[in-house]
Amino acid sequence: MGSDFTYSQVYRTSPNPYDQIIVLSQKTINDELFNMWAVAPDDSPLLSYTLNLRDGQSLSSQLDAPVISLQVNNQESIQLYYYLKMLSGTLNLYVSNDPADMSMKQFDTTDWSIAIPVKISRKIINKGDDEWKYYADKTGFNNDIFSVAQLYIDASSEFCFASSAIYDLKRSTFNGLDWSKETAAIQQNFGIFMSQWMSVTSSGATNVIGAVLQGDPSSTLNTTAPSFVPTSIDYYNYAWHNPSSDPNGTGAKVDDIDENALCYLTMSDFAPPPEPVGISFSGTFVDDSAVLCMNARLFWDRWMLPLFKKVNQELELVALEPYLQPSQTAGWDMDCGPSFTFGSNSAHTSDTDPYFDFSNLQWAGTEIDSPEASCTGNFGDFAKAYDTATTSTSLSYDVGGQKISILGSSTFYFKIYFPGSYANSTMTLTSNWHLDFALGAVTDGGLDISRYDDGTPAVVTMHESHDAGITWMIDYETYVQQIDEWITSYLDENISWLTDDLTAALVNQHKLFLPGSGIFLMSDAKFNARGDLLATLAYNGAPSPIVRSKIPAARLSLLARDYVESELAVDHGGVDWVPKAWAELKLPKRQQPRHDKSKAAKLPPLKLPRFTAGKK
Known part of the structure; x- marks a missing residue:
């Protein structure tokens, strides 16, 4: 299986018609969501949710790490489901919409899992906005002109079902309770709490699953800016096809499996994005990991x-x-x-x-x-x-x-x-x-090129x-x-x-922002048969600098299974959490040019x- 996967990745994959694609397996995204939850401060809406409405209805719940499920069939309607998972809690709802009926029903929300149909939307953060400085500091390009495309989970009203509930009843589980037998009022009122929770997460930026630097026509992108800053970004779910049994991708697509992948499809230099949005199956880019693929026409012809x-x-x-x-x-x-x-x-x-x-x-x-x-x-x-x-x-x-x-x-x-x-x-x-x-790969998480x-x-x-x-x-x-x-x-x-x-030429190639607002760490760079550049990606484990003392010991131990503290070459003002396997690679530091190139121009x-x- 491993050799079949490698053969497919090296000899079949193609990012066409896009300049660069970033392919994130469902497992990779869920691992990052888990780490965001593990290092979240105690008052984060990722950990707990309490809402008391003035009419007396209430919800108080401790939350588990969220999970997403990518949809590769009919993704034009629903790109993914976001699962709000409750560890424990109490829910009080009116059983009727009759103002004269004040009877309520209490529910124990232990082990509830609520499926919320969502899409990925984009918010542009321009230079001068409060959030822009955060991303500028993270990239190290404070003097460059660019915007930030912040990607977030959007559970807007267009995804609400006919019952006006924001959640998907068929996919949600209530710890053995048959929710479909509850009154229409209970189901509708519960949707209010889910809608309010999405609003809370939006205001706290905990629904942000990524950020990518983006140029715009008014930008002056100098030669030291991040390599090939995207000027258009689209999103598409790439279906997994087993390279051993279905190498050509002609078999049925299967939703909800860890090997399905979310793709960021980007164009550079203000080239018009392809229409319609999407990328045809060419091979298996990832199994349960993440990869950057730079088109050969970009890597070779334009670089x-x-x-x-x-x-x-x-x-x-x-x-x-x-x-x-x-x-x-x-x-x-x-x-x-x-x-x-x-x-x-x-x-x-x-x-x-x-x-x-x-x-x-x-x-x-x-x-x-x-x-x-x-x-x-x-x-x-x-x-x-x-x-x-x-x-x-x-x-x-x-x-x-x-x-x-x-x-x-x-x-x-x-x-x-x-x-x-x-x-x-x-x-x-x-x-x-x-x-x-x-x-x-080098210690700052990027790629280096060296003569040997x-x-x-x-x-x-x-x-x-x-x-x-x-x-x-x-x-x-x-x-x-x-x-x-x-x-x-x-x-x-x-x-x-x-x-x-x-x-x-390669000194800035790692300056890409991805899920969790963390910088990707690159490793295992290689070329496929077309000459496209492939680089395995890993998250730095946290959306922002986190001080160890603020992380509860129980959750820190969860994170520490796969992630360790690391002092990267780029100073983010705090602790970076990197995959243990990546840290153990003992990578070299980025090399520096040895002399003034201008003196050797001739x-x-x-x-x-x-x-x-x-x-x-």
């Missing part, structure tokens, strides 16, 4: 490839006119040498030039031919020389893994010859270089040489070998700035040795 275009531009080998001058000695002697540089293609001077665009993760520059050099001496133009250069790069990723590789190859050809004579010398040098990077050494030389240059009828000051093969070594050393020492570019010129040659 990584523009970064790597700079590599194409800066590391393109450019052939220049060879150095060829008469020697101070009379006769056939001359000073000569090949001439080339990197990143100075006069026809394409900017890395934004479409010339440097990748196509299917491949790029190949055109052949660059130098002007032909001539050496004029006592015998006229007795020697000529020219050179050519070509460069190509390719990107690859490990399907099911974290590795990104960029491979480059540059070929340089140099020839000096004597017209009308057999005398000539040539050299062909091919430099192959590679850089390997790995996506990995695979144990092989980053640059390898091979050469071929031919010499006939020319006498060199040193052995010609030795001369070619020197140029080989110069190129290798040059490339090896001057591409480290690429690492820093990619390090900075590779230094390459100086090649020149030697005296002469015709035999």
Whole structure:
């Protein structure tokens, strides 16, 4: 089953047509609701609910952790059910709506579970609103302009049933009591209490199940803002299909199971959201967990490839006119040498030039031919020389893994010859270089990209040489070998700035707000077969900073089964609760760029040795 799930996730899933999707299993959401309940202050409406109406009706109840149940069939009508669960309590209701009938009936609410049909609605919090600062502090982007889309459980009147009760009688349980046999007045009056309870939770923000940063057309989203801030957010329930028995998702959808998932469907850069809302089944994103999936067109086309275009531009080998001058000695002697540089293609001077665009993760520059050099001496133009250069790069990723590789190859050809004579010398040098990077989780809960050494030389240059009828000051093969070594050393020492570019690119990717208003912790980043980025997600365990002394010991022990205190790299002003399994990963800290990228914006010129040659 595990291997079938992994195969489906890696080889079948697709977030199309959305830029990013966040997939939360029903179990994941309920685990977070449990932790919200476990760390709630004593006066929270998550723990107890007391309401006394002026007509004498009353409800006083101690509450258990709430539970939600996602609906994958007919979700256009009802997206999910919210179960209000009562540990104990007393309910007093009038049995009749007759004002003259003052008789009441008392109920023991122990182990009642009330199913409330709800939908997810969105409240936009703009900069300047009181709640905005809370989210700004949590993200660390106080100076950026963005709004917050706060997602909450909405039990509005449009979801009330014909009986005018806000709860679903068929799904609710009353500890063995047949509620359908109670009077219509009792059922209606009980609905008043449920409606009032939803209002109380709304005012206390305890019905908030998530918050996502959101851009708007008036925003100026700078390059250091959270990566690809959503500019539209939709919601959809993704049905579970067993990857072993129903890999294509053609079987019936089943409501109310832990593996069903709530999806946040987001678009970026103000692209219009798809209509109608929804995503087709492509594979199993999650079983009982949560995952972020970034579309390959976002990760590669709009993020990584523009970064790597700079590599194409800066590391393109450019052939220049060879150095060829008469020697101070009379006769056939001359000073000569090949001439080339990197990143100075006069026809394409900017890395934004479409010339440097990748196509299917491949790029190949055109052949660059130098002007032909001539050496004029006592015998006229007795020697000529020219050179050519070509460069190509390719990107690859490990399907099911974290590795990104960029491979480059540059070929340089140099020839000096004597017209009308057999005398000539040539050299062909091919430099192959590679850089390997790995996506990995770090202590602040986000993703980092780091270069790693695979144990092989980053640059390898091979050469071929031919010499006939020319006498060199040193052995010609030795001369070619020197140029080989110069190129290798040059490339090896001057591409480290690429690492820093990619390090900075991922630094803010964890800045996403999800259920419980807590920051997601990422781990197990990998690529699927399409090149989409997948990252397993976990909650930090609490909707806001909680001081240990305020949590009752009995509920703290419940939370501590799976969660522990953690001091994350991002200071939230209090205790963060993280999954124990995540804390035990012993993750590294986020790496920092090693030097000022602006100082390495241009590779230094390459100086090649020149030697005296002469015709035999």
